[in-house]
Amino acid sequence: MLTTQRKQLILDRLAREGQIVAKTLAAELQTSEDTIRRDLRELAQAGRLQRVHGGALPAAPAAGDLKLREQLSTHEKVELGRYGASLVRPGLVVILDGGTTALQVARHLDPALRATIVTHSPTVAVAAAEHPRVEILMLGGRLFRHSMVNVGAAVIAAAAQLRADLYFMGVTGVHPEAGLSTGDAEEAAVKRALHERAAETIVLASAEKLMAASPFVVAPLTEITAIVVPRKTPERTLRALRAGGVKVRVVA
Structure with missing residues (x-):
């Protein structure tokens, strides 16, 4: 799976389920936890989600000015x-x-x-x-x-x-x-x-x-x-x- 596809899957799942568990998603996609954590880190830097211990939660749109x-x-x-x-x-x-x-x-x-x-x-x-x-x-x-x-x-x-x-x-x-x-x-x-x-x-x-x-x-x-x-x-x-x-x- 391409990086862009994986990131979109993460965002879609966040919207649907409200959280991402890095270990579970890595096993499901048959990739490493490091890969998922990198995706989460980059999405967090772009303001698309909020990283937490073990995964991620939706970022708050209300955090804008x-x-x-x-x-x-x-x-x-x-x-x-x-x-x-x-x-x-x-x-x-x-x-x-x-x-x-x-x-x-x-x-x-x-x-x-x-x-x-x-x-x-x-x-x-x-x-x-x-x-x-x-x-x-x-x-x-x-x-x-x-x-x-x-x-x-x-x-x-x-x-x-x-x-x-x-x-x-x-x-x-x-x-x-x-x-x-x-x-x-x-x-x-x-x-x-x-x-x-x-x-x-x-x-x-x-x-x-x-x-x-x-x-x-x-x-x-x-x-x-x-x-x-x-x-x-x-x-x-x-x-x-x-x-x-x-x-x-x-x-x-």
Whole structure:
């Protein structure tokens, strides 16, 4: 089998089965594990998959920059944002992560809401500022333009002073084995710090994030309160996520 054919087979199987085990595929194709690992490495370098121990998982399309992510699952993100906003009750202290779904949460807050929104995203802060009774606390640091969020030691130090009721965590990958992940190490560190300061953490996950993985792990699924997914999420995906030990809510 030619290299190009083998790589296409890998991608097709990833799309169909959700994972590749290098040893099993090598035996099936009667080739060496080194050959399969080389294929996986080259596909990972091209952004086509995410390598893990023993094989590979689908790469998260949501790992692109903010402008690219704005074009993904736009209707789903509005629905998820509206659902997330409905969970923000008067008097709560809520941490809103950066990203396109968090932006939809900010936009759909009750106009009469009195609550405190904490964010390290300038774009989310501006959207929340449209609600005159919402108090906004910005966590400052180095602006990471790829995601339009502040990152670094200053953000983590400020997070240590918080005690929030709820954190809407944004990630690019949600997988029962690989956990919650994102594409940048500093972003992952900030997300971990914010997660540690919230009584509850919820992930609003559009379709392209589900059963996919990015390089930097934020937390296992078992550490968070719930994942909220779109209404058309396949039953197979719901079963896999629940088997990973997390409560899954489907947007009605």
